Amino acid sequence: MEVAVSPAIDAGDRERLLHGTHHDPHAVLGAHPVPGGVAFRAFRPYAQAVSVVSGDLRADLHDDGDGFFSGLLPLTEVPGYRLLVTYDGTVHETEDAYRFLPTLGELDLHLLGEGRHERLWRVLGAHVMTHQGVTGTRFSVWAPNARGVRVAGNFNFWDAGGHAMRSLGSSGVWELFVPGIGEGELYKFEITRPDGSRTLRADPLARRTEVPPATSSIVHASHHEWGDAEWMAHRADTPVHEAPFSVYEVHLPSWRPGLTYRQLADQLPAYVTEMGFTHVELMPVAEHPFGGSWGYQVTGFFAPTARLGTPDDFKYLVDRLHQAGVGVLMDWVPAHFPRDEWALAEFDGRPLYEHHDPLRAAHPDWGTLEFDFGRREVRNFLVANAVYWCEEFHIDGLRVDAVASMLYLDYSREPGQWTPNEHGGRENLDAVAFLQEMNATVYRRCPGVVTIAEESTAWDGVTRPTHHKGPSGFGGLGFGLKWNMGWMHDSLQYMSHEPVHRKYHHHEMTFSMVYAYSENYVLPISHDEVVHGKRSLVSKMPGDWWQQRANHRAYLGFMWAHPGKQLLFMGQEFAQGAEWSEAHGPDWWLFDPSYGAEADHRGVRDLVRDLNTVYRTTPALWERDTEPSGFQWVVGDAAEDNLLAFLRLDAAGVPLLALSNLSPVVRHDYRLGVPEDVPAWHEVLNTDAERYGGSAVTNPDPVKPEPQPWHGRPASIRLTLPPLATVWLRPA
Template sequence: MTSETVISHSIFSDFDISLFKSGKHFKLYEKMGNTQLEIDGQAGTYFAVWAPNALELSVMGSFNQWNRQSHKLSARWDGSGIWEGFIPGVQVGAVYKYAIKMRKGGYIEKGDPYAEQWQIPPETASVVSEFDYKWSDKKWMSSRKEKNALDAPISVYEVHTGSWKRKGEDGNRSLSYRELAADLVPYVKEMGFTHVELMPVMEHPFFGSWGYQITGYFAPSSRYGSQEDFAFLVNEFHKNGIGVFLDWVPSHFPGDVHGLFHFDGTSLYEHSDYRLGYHPDWNSYIFNYGRNEVRAFLISNALYWLERYHIDGIRVDAVASMLYLDYSRKEGQWIPNKYGGRENLDAISLLREMNQAIYKEFPDVQCIAEESTSWPMVSKPVSVGGLGFGMKWMMGWMNDMLAFFKREPIYRRFHQNEITFSLVYAFSENFMLPLSHDEVVHGKGSILSRMPGDNWQKFANVRTLYSWMFFHPGAKLLFMGNEFAQKSEWMHDHSLSWNELNNESHKGISELVKSLNKLYKNEPALYELSFDYKGFEWIDYGDSKNSIIAFYRKGKDDNSLLVIGNFGVKAHDVYELGVDEEGKFKEVFNSDEKQFGGSGFVNGALLETVNFAKHSRDNTLSLRIPPMGFAVLKHQKTI
């Protein structure tokens, strides 16, 4: 083949180009990359790529013996920087890269930023593909508005697809998307989670990055199967009533030679100034959020996963690193904004525009921010000055709780504020409480390994922590392995330690999580007003001597639950608590039940109040409080 076999052709309208230049084209995946066409009776592939500083650009691949010269694309005349052309005979499955002649001399070979399929790493080329999948999740899609709503129960199971479970002759082969559909979907359903959150599935060259260093933003990783296989996995979750969130990483990308870095020989996707374009924490590169074409790339990518794969929401990684110009930088290593401040105005603008675009197109999804600072109004609408996210991870609660639970119970009386402080600001944002992968890696140990005391106390501490998470206002998230208190910290090269479920203590934690999820979904008081101060009311937070707290969780229609938490090791056979209601209470949950590995210190019979004022309430209830555990009671209304 010669360069004449590239037919001059475009699928861009003038309006497309205008939107692209202004950063307002949010469906670039319909135009860029590779597209199967038939022109003048010839089937082939149309290619389009943005490389404004290239002197020459050609497609090289399996169809032309990787010849840099034979299939040259044409630069558009309109200053858009887009190179394009139609190559007859190039079929689905062809492998390719772009050969780019740089202004500074020499060639650079790059994968396609918009490719929807890549070779299996460590191979680095893009693949010509055409998505073909017949969805059967209509029932879920028509009802997910209610399932993703802020007044619905949202309990998320965070998963790394490559290490959740492994098979193969050596027992160390990652499951495929279809194998995950067969094993993971029924497991998540059995455990009672409402959603899964998949750590980044986008193509990434280094497995040890866990997917957070992406080269193929528009492609599910080929390590686990095809595009259709990934769609099948999502479809199976939906058919079983489970929503799917994806981790999404607009904060940085790696410097791999075949990726976005110096794409046309210049700083194209990344900011050219090292102080703005390089991330010291992750040895990676920061998108140029002020460049229109880059903004269109990122927002198009977010929308792509929601449209193409019916994804129910995105969790945006490392938002704090985007918001602050001085994030992880010392004095002199960053540039103030035009007002002299540390806020990254371009990143703020991008996040707001992205959230507005997503909720306009998909009002029934969730956008969740992993934002670790006190930045105000992250989960408030853009119209009132917020960033426009639906929810934000409650990192303060997580840090306080892990610090508190490391303490020996005898000292906890002096740190009661670490339990209660989160309620001071619990309703300032729509919070999701995370016990995520970040808390069980890099030598931090597992959740279980941090707990003090003997073996029984360690597991009791875990039961108490998880109970507090479920009864605290906010959505919930548990990383895989946490649900059965895996002993070791997570290792991405190995399967979870499923054999631990043969141990009664670990099995008890699993049963606890099942019961917590069931109670959470069945009791509107635990979710209907999760982001409203009306949904929570303290009864007593001052019994630091016994490390006990008591409160009401409330729903919309006079639904309420009485919750008592004991963070100490002493059981209380008679504990008096002031309550509003008169009459009988029934215990509906106790984390010390024997099926959970507890001692069985429960309230077995109906409890009845006495007409005696306590805790500024008209009635008093006497109950048993388990050691290191939670009890939940429900008033039995008379008709």
């Protein structure tokens, strides 16, 4: 004969549940067969009474004190049941969270342990689901050093005591299915650290957050129905490096201050389409606590910033851009994260996402923490995050921020502040492996997506495939494109000089062609070049206001013709004179007629639109961007004349002739060598045109070659070169 046992929770389990250090609350709470029947146990802090209801059965549980209730019912098996919980005379009927089996399967846990779960966001975080016939939310979080984890939120009045999570073994994952909780609920994880202290943390995989400065995570379920099937079906048709690629860089919160994602969707696609750009690049969209970081100090890697709306609102913006034929690139920041005590730093009481060595963890420039790229779960977090934005939000490209800071152990560090790698070198081998894995995974999973490196050194093979080893012995990093920081620095340095001095700096405009085909390049005039006292693009130019604008236009014409893709930051497309400020964005007021100089800015904007229009219809300017055979100097050594002239050729050999006269004088009958098989040349773009604000020195009629050899070519043409201008000619 079985002897009935006391259903009450023993003292040890009771202590652990009270102090948030129980690793398996499901083993003691809920309903369990015991000698003499089924024991029911509940932990409901602040409850006055708890009863079990099963069919016609209702049984009151004994109040064991401190919020614990228990009872032994003479049943042969665990029935389906619910709890009636009384608080201050109000009775709530609810499911018991501790009657449910784990929601995560062995395969998910195995992949998590291996660091190979490419859809990590579907496993960790908060997910509305139906489990064992009941709708609720599964909460799961990776916290291997925690002594215990509980869920706090609006649903339990931010008292996590009644919602202890269970540890799923060696995976380091904690999990709890909370019935009756749906989307829109605020929550955080209460983690008991190894030293017994507790910390309240936002979910690292939260897909929605509160609007900063509030920091809670929000249970989210997407309901957006995509309308960009045609875009998605064809975006991989042509490799990016062989296609037109002209990028408008945008800081969404300040492009039109005050607009939401949905309001931006009514204005941004129309503007970008009118201007002729093929893509927008969004400065970081992922949630960040400090707006002044412009998004580059991320705390919510899986959540679009709530400042502008919900995740579905952001999807709507991407959708509308795609439907307008505009690709969407996004800045992605896997190099570091801020130290906010409610986010990733020492997440479970010990270094987890950051490196365990404080010297390796601390980023010397930004006061942030660097990820531990050698830890497989951290690599998994970041690789899955890259895939997440591409798969869930249909992002067409990731521009990876601060790659150089990841690649070098001694980046911004003095001797004694870093330790060489196992070969005695300065390369961060863990970061190299991570970037290779990230690129290979994104390209495998997301056809048509491009990854772009902001890498400021001469690291070998940034855009080489990962399986091709270079002279350094490393495989390529596997990026699709790389920002050409050398071209940017040199060309802006040249343009800042007075024209009378430019002849001494001519190499600054030609040196880029020495290495132009070492990588697949983007030519970036980004936000970094128009802040922190660097001045706006037009304000970098020498001379009076007319000359500044002329230089600005000539430079853009040179940039659009130079091998490589183009990127221009908002405000520079209309020669904004002031530096960018995230507080008020571009100076749109410059187009107000009452300002009196709106034509000056409209002219530059019209030029950028025409540059994009001609560019997109001229394969010579993009089809062979990465092939030396797509470029030929006509004259690259005319330093005394401040002149540059070169040919771009498409796959069929059809040329475009681009020349830049970067002196303020008109040059009449200037002779240039040209191919002999072109019967006439037609001027298709001239940055000195009157409609752009120029002096209207043009070549309106077709220009026919003469049989006089010049510049090593069998024929030549004579042109009138406008001052401080770039001219493009195509075969008539």
